[in-house]
Amino acid sequence: MQELLDNILPCVLKPARYTGGEFGAVVKDHSSVEVTFALAFPDSYEIGMSNLGLRILYHVLNSRKDTAAERVFAPWTDMEEEMRNHNIPLYSLETRTPLKSFNILGFSLGYELSYTNVLNMLDLSGIPVLSSDREDESPLVIAGGCCTMNPEPMADFIDAFVIGEGEDVVHQIVDAVKAHKGSGRSALLYALAGIPGVYVPSLYNVTCNPDGTVESILPKDERVPGTVTKRVVWDMDSAGYPERLVMPFVETVHERVPLEVMRGCSRGCRFCQAGMVYRPVRHRSCEKLTTLADRLCANSGYDEISLISLSTADYPGIEGLVGKFVERYKNRRIGLSLPSIRADAPCVELADQIQKVRKSGLTLAPEAGTQRMRNVIDKNVTEENLFEAVQAAVRCGWRRIKLYYMIGLPTETDEDVAGIAKLSTEVAKIGRGLAVGVSVSSFVPKPHTPFEWRPQDSVEEIERKQNLLKNLQRSRNVSLSWHDARTSRLEGVLSRGDRRLGRAIYAAWKRGCRFDAWSEHFRYDSWMESIREAGLTPEFYANRRRDYGETLPWDHINSGIAKEFLIREDKKAEEGAVTPDCRLGGCTGCGIKSILPKDSCKGVPGIACTS
């Protein structure tokens, strides 16, 4: 292998992505373990090496004496070409073992636009791309991550999906693979289907109505559950979390210690899938976080700790935690960062406490340009909150503010779109010479959210709204950027797709689509041809208003959030009525209680941090 690689690595970009051998990598002798597990990330090394889920599972799996977990990423197109020309199969970084020789190949599905890379990585490994073509000796191909909340579009390619959080269930999967060595693929798949949170798509029959909507998704026999309920890790302090990191050889997107302070969010923004499907809110204790931070800093060498979660400012006792960390690490020259903050003054002041010296840029997400629109999406930020936040930022010394918005939201009018330009211009006036970067993405309705029935705006409509904004945006201090409407369109098709869409994904990959999330590789026309070739239309998935009574392709996946709640929220959105955060305004009846071990969210204690 080394000799083969020596022939090709000098010819590719950033070859250190393909060698392994990083500090912190865990190398085990395969003859001393019972299960080999390849953790596959379907995007480049630079993206994948920053992924928290991958890091957690790498740690959790390698903590087992009987298991070797190794990493593999999607080779960039130049490397792929060399590998194909020289017949080099896709291999793991730790031991350069071909993926075909692993017992389990687990993909991380965090973004729909990485689906074709999954197919390509399977093919590069010499593993049949279609699940139905795999034989007893093929690795078990599984997938987890937030995209599995609607697993159907990838059902043809994945043997088993993990629904929900992976730290605990991955042990049961490894145990099942261990116990079923030599007993055949079918026996293993049935065993997996019996594990709570594991969905084996080949054990379900999907039938369609004449209009193309789903009629039913039913298990093939009584050994298989009718619905698969997501897994939740209840106690964050005892959940597996790495204390050392594999230090990437090339610069990655996030160069810092990832410290997950909290999981879940109860704010209830109606567009946000993560905010719905990661409920209930759970936090790590201040003590646990301190221990983890100490060890991660000492074992990595990073000079920054990122306090991550969906809404870090909502961590109970965040001021205390931040104060303690700032004090603890200032002499070690280790800084803190918050990935994004709520648009209000107290949060900006918190960020100021963190970034005492480096005032890089401050990111705020009002999400919409008018109060009406923010009420529709239940984003409880007022214009006043935003102005106060920016005033605080200016007072604290920030010169650059970034504002995140979405267009194409349900019920949006041109007035709402124009509101983005108006609001941003007002923000720019708050400080002399304040530079405001406005980033406008296009709304994609997601499964398990109140907007799962909503039509997505067409590409033409999004582009019209983008132009509207461009024409209204006159202020010199405001710069505007947006996402490619066609990328969002494809994301819209894939995220709410059904099992038939697998044919289109296969056809798109055959046409050469991969790295779809990278504009230089994105081939919209090939995708549209592939969808049509599969006898489908993008409009059916993305732009159609679905009926509340329609069986949705993901109805057999239980996120813990009740459909009645989602319908109620969608109707309130139509009226522009808000729903307060349940920690402030009382239980909103989202349904998550139904899967809690206790019958109340109150059973999960908030932990105040005082130091």
Place this chain on the structure above:
Amino acid sequence: MRVLLKLRKGEEVKYLSHLDMVRAFEFALRRSELPMAFSEGFNPRPKMAFCSAIGVGVLSDDERIMITLSQPLAPECVKDRLNGELPPGMEIAAAEEVPEGAKSPLATLAASEYSITVGGPSAGEVEEAALKLFEEPQVRVTRTRKDGLKEVDIRPHLLKLSKVESEGGYAVLTVCLASGSSGGARPQDFVEALKKSLPNLAVKKIKRLKQYSFSGQKSCIQPD
């Protein structure tokens, strides 16, 4: 206190670029918790300086790094602590204190000795072609730059051909080339020049063996 380090870049890390090496070293430095001196300013960084870059795929027995400590520490101790934190293939081979007030030992580095292993022609043919280069008044090679291709004369940077040996079917050249901040030739340039008369020549391995400082006359290369 300044400490000069000699770093080995082995097979395991040969595909790291110069920037990747610097990163890997800086992380190791932070993990080692050595008492580092930091730069001033908004974004303080540990004070460290690297010698001139070697290319991706090139091995080295002699990369030089100078670090500045905030308090004195035995160079051996610096070496041991760093070696406990470096990834496999990177190793501090030696550490020595830089005398107070002395000029940066990196600034005087001016030449490197390389071992270049090539396949294709016989060692005799390679030696003949290499010697011929030293007789030419000019040796022009093309370099790829951001703004396109550029032709440069590397003849002034060809300092010495020490030997050409035959080893397991390959020819191994030992050649000394000028390097350092005032310009120089890369071993890949030398290979490109050889390829003009030996088109079937293929590089197997390149390794920087040793770096030299100039003292006095340009022709006089003194080992450190």
